[in-house]
Amino acid sequence: MPSNRAEFPGMPWWPAGYAHDAEGRAFEIAVGAVLTQNTNWNNVEKALANLHAAEVLDAARILDLDDENLAELIRPSGFFRIKTRRLRAMTEAWQGAGGLDGLQARPTDELRDWLLGIHGVGHETADDILLYALERPVWVIDTYTRRLFHRLGFPDTAARKYDLLADDLLTHTREPTATRLARWHGLIVEHAKAHCRAKPACGGCPLLERCAYGNGLEEGR
Ligand code: SF4
Known part of the structure; x- marks a missing residue:
């Protein structure tokens, strides 16, 4: 999303610039x-x-x-x-x-x-x-997140039930603070817009070396 309005102080990425408290x-x-x-x-x-x-x-x-x-x-x-x-x-x-x-x-x-x-x-x-x-440490599973993890090599990510996937990601996140998860979610969205689009632009992608899809390893590709 990013915006030219101010972001939530202390909470990265999601803009909320009109409020005063x-x-x-x-x-x-x-x-x-x-x-x-x-x-x-x-x-x-x-x-x-x-x-x-x-x-x-x-x-x-x-x-x-x-x-x-x-x-x-x-x-x-x-x-x-x-x-x-x-x-x-x-x-x-x-x-x-x-x-x-x-x-x-x-x-x-x-x-x-x-x-x-x-x-x-x-x-x-x-x-x-x-x-x-509410600044709770949870994963937001959106289309960008599913697509990125699927392409990186986690094949069941695309179709997995929302709450099971969110729980699984949280379980495997080291020190899952709200600030960290918000920053990652923001980075995933920005990455999806810059590189990992529906038709991916893998050239220059910083994840290329470790990406199954980018290296032609994804099943059925
Ligand atoms: S290498 Fe391609 S498919 Fe893999 S994360 Fe980057 S843009 Fe997406």
């Missing part, structure tokens, strides 16, 4: 995690800019908006009627849980179950919020 930053990240579903970050930026300009990038103010106004503000993020329902559901849940302070008091597994119970929040969105907004 920890609660606002965490909520802005959670909003971005919902809006980034099925679109690119540039479109999310436009929707966040609209919410900021309308002075409603805040849980209570979002809930005060009617659906039409909210949908219009987030229209640039695409699928805006679906995302209006999802954003409202996440915001109601966020506020009902007591915001950042209430959420920080709960263990990670309980938070994940809570997130997955919110309308429109799947595994990837839940882990985006856990990692970047």
Whole structure:
């Protein structure tokens, strides 16, 4: 995604530049995690800019908006009627849980179950919020992560069930702090955009020496 806006202080890569305090930053990240579903970050930026300009990038103010106004503000993020329902559901849940302070008091597994119970929040969105907004040490398994590990030589990565793969990666991560996992996730996405695209640009890739796909070793290639 990267952005020219400020990043979350202490938490690399995910931008959250409109908020002025920890609660606002965490909520802005959670909003971005919902809006980034099925679109690119540039479109999310436009929707966040609209919410900021309308002075409603805040849980209570979002809930005060009617659906039409909210949908219009987030229209640039695409699928805006679906995302209006999802954003409202996440915001109601966020506020009902007591915001950042209430959420920080709960263990990670309980938070994940809570997130997955919110309308429109799947595994990837839940882990985006856990990692970047709530600073919990979890792997975010997105298309880029699956593709990279698959090509590096872990053949079952592409189709493996999300939670099994995430648990497995976490088990094999040395000192899995939230900051480290956020940095790695950011690096994986940047690497996927620069080199490991759908049609990979292996020339000059820093992982070429240890990559099964890049060396023509992948089965069926
Ligand atoms: S060598 Fe090619 S396939 Fe392997 S990680 Fe790099 S870009 Fe991706």
